[in-house]
Structures are given as structure tokens and as C-alpha cells.
Amino acid sequence: DIQMTQSPSSLSASVGDRVTITCRASRTISTYLSWYQQKPGKAPKLLIHSVSSLQSGAPARFSGSGSGTDFTLTISSLQPEDFATYYCQQSYTLPWTFGQGTKVEIK
Amino acid sequence: EVQLVESGGGLVQPGESLRLSCVASGFTLSNYALSWVRQAPGMGLEWVSAIGGSGDRTSNADSVRGRFIISRDNSKNTVYLQMNSLRAEDTAVYYCAKASQGGTYAATRGDYFDYWGQGTPVTVSS
Numbered sequence: 001d002i003q004m005t006q007s008p009s010s011l012s013a014s015v016g017d018r019v020t021i022t023c024r025a026s027r028t029i030s031t032y033l034s035w036y037q038q039k040p041g042k043a044p045k046l047l048i049h050s051v052s053s054l055q056s057g058a059p060a061r062f063s064g065s066g067s068g069t070d071f072t073l074t075i076s077s078l079q080p081e082d083f084a085t086y087y088c089q090q091s092y093t094l095p096w097t098f099g100q101g102t103k104v105e106i107k
Numbered sequence: 108e109v110q111l112v113e114s115g116g117g118l119v120q121p122g123e124s125l126r127l128s129c130v131a132s133g134f135t136l137s138n139y140a141l142s143w144v145r146q147a148p149g150m151g152l153e154w155v156s157a158i159g160g161s162g163d164r165t166s167n168a169d170s171v172r173g174r175f176i177i178s179r180d181n182s183k184n185t186v187y188l189q190m191n192s193l194r195a196e197d198t199a200v201y202y203c204a205k206a207s208q209g210g211t212y213a214a215t216r217g218d219y220f221d222y223w224g225q226g227t228p229v230t231v232s233s
Contacts, residue, residue, distance in 0.1 A: 034219040036152075043202055043223040044144075044152065050217065087152055091218045095168050096142070096154040 002026050002090050006099035012107040019075040021102045023088035028068045032092040035064055035073045038101075039084045047086075048073065078104070109133035109222045111141075111203050116227030119193055123231075127188040129203030129224055137161065137181040140206040140213055142220065143188045145199035145229075153199075156188060157206070157213040166213040171197075193231045200226040 003026035013019050023033065031051045036044040046055045048064040051071060061076040075082055083106055088099040115127040129141065142157040156167045156177040165177050176189040186203060204220035 032217050036220075043225055044220070045223070046219060046221050049207065049219040049221075055221065089152070089219070091214075092216060094157075094166055094214050096157075096214065096218075098152040098154070101151045 001095055002029060002093060002097050004088055004090055004097050004099040006086075006088060006102045008102060009100065010103040010105060012105050013078050014107045015078055015080060017078045017107075019078050019082075019104060021073045021086055021104075023066075023071045023073070023099050025069045025071075025090055025092075029090040029092035031067055032090055033064070033066065033071050034089045034091065035062075036087045036089065036098075037082075037084045038087065044087060075104075109205065111205060111222055111224035113201065113203050113224040113227040116201060116229045118230045118232065120233050121194055121231055123193055124189070124191045125193060125229060127190065127201055127203075127227055127229070129186045129188075131184045131186070131203075131205070134205070136179070136184045136186075138209045140208070140210065140215070140218070141179070141186045142204050142206060142214075143177065143186075144202045144204050144220070144223075145197075146202070146226075147196075147199040150199075155201070158186060159211045159213045160209065161211045164211060164213045190229070193229075195231050198229060198231050200228050202226045 035048040038044040052064045143155040158177045162179045179186045205222040
């Protein structure tokens with residue numbers, strides 16, 4: 001199975017901060033990488049697919065980059081509604097696997 | 108509007124069975140694969156099972172292979188997850204999620220989950 005490792009596991013940031021979350025795959029996944037946002041008690045919500053394609057309705061302050069094994073999710077200016085847990089997911093080969101999550105908390 | 112609504116969760120004892128349902132609306136179910144993804148309390152997301160649009164292609168995670176069966180009834184716009192021989196480690200919220208790409212395969216390289224249901228909780232405990 002492809003292991004997905006996110007860092008950090010959690011971070012504290014203030015409104016307006018630039019936030020970067022990284023995701024590393026245990027082997028190459030080309031550009032088959034998606035990012036999801038999950039708020040407490042809610043289902044995950046797709047933010048970005050194919051590394052950098054913003055899902056319809058997702059705010060433009062979210063962006064993604066990377067290829068191969070190393071990927072990043074960037075929030076250009078953190079907003080109050082962005083405090084949540086973020087997961088990366090590979091769809092290169094089954095089983096689909098997710099990172100362990102990065103919890104973004106208010107500083 | 109695409110909607111996925113899960114039901115069927117509950118409290119069961121180890122070794123018992125449970126069947127989850129996911130009713131889809133707002134899109135043609137037979138054109139898309141659907142997956143079940145679960146989340147244990149306080150933990151991350153784990154893909155469990157997937158089924159292709161026509162229902163004859165399925166795939167399961169090793170952790171549930173031989174115990175869980177995914178199926179679908181496109182005439183009822185419903186996907187099912189039959190869970191047998193349940194274990195304490197199966198305790199989780201179970202989400203159904205629509206694959207982004209159409210087709211008959213259970214999973215396609217490059218797929219992502221563009222819509223999710225609200226989840227149904229399953230607790231396995233004596």
C-alpha cells in the first residue's frame with residue numbers, strides 16, 4: 001500500500017496567516033493527489049484534485065502543488081472558516097489511502 | 108443537487124452483521140463508482156470498499172475483505188455495504204462517497220471523491 005504522511009500533524013495559526021501543509025507519498029503517485037477539508041462532526045469536503053485543480057466552490061486562497069512524492073497545500077490568508085482538519089489522498093493505485101490529517105487550530 | 112444519504116448504522120455486538128445503505132440523488136447513479144470510507148473515533152479516513160457503475164466490479168480493503176460486501180441497486184439509486192463478522196475495530200462513522208469519474212470500474216486512477224454523505228455511525232461493542 002502507498003503510505004501518505006502529512007506534516008505537521010497540527011498547527012496553530014492566526015487569521016491572515018499563510019499556512020502550508022505537506023504530504024509525502026511512500027512512492028510516486030504522479031499527480032493523482034487530492035485534498036479534503038473536514039470540520040468537526042461533518043463529512044470531508046473536496047478542496048483540490050489532481051494536485052492543483054481547485055474544486056468548484058472552493059475559495060481561491062487554497063492552492064496545491066507538487067508531483068511524484070511531495071505535495072503541498074497552501075492557504076494564502078487563513079480565514080476563520082478554515083480552521084479544520086485537512087487530509088491528502090492518493091488515487092494512483094488501490095487501496096486509495098489518506099494522510100493522517102493536519103489539524104489547523106486558532107492561535 | 109447531488110445528495111448522498113446513508114442509513115443503517117447502529118450498535119451491534121462483535122460477530123454480528125449490519126447493512127448500510129446510501130441513497131443517491133441528483134445524478135445518474137449507474138454512471139459512477141461509489142465508495143465507502145470510514146473514520147474511527149478521533150482518527151483519520153480509511154477507504155473501505157468501492158463498486159463500479161454497473162455493479163459487477165468491486166474492490167475492498169484488506170481489512171474488510173471476506174467480511175464486507177458492497178452492492179448496488181441502480182433502480183433504487185442505492186448502494187449497500189453488508190458488514191459481517193463485525194469486530195470492535197470496525198467501529199467508525201461510515202461515509203459513502205461518489206467517485207469523480209464515470210465508468211464501470213470500481214476505481215480508476217485519478218479518481219477523487221467529489222461528493223460525500225453525512226455519514227452513519229457504527230459501534231461494535233459487547
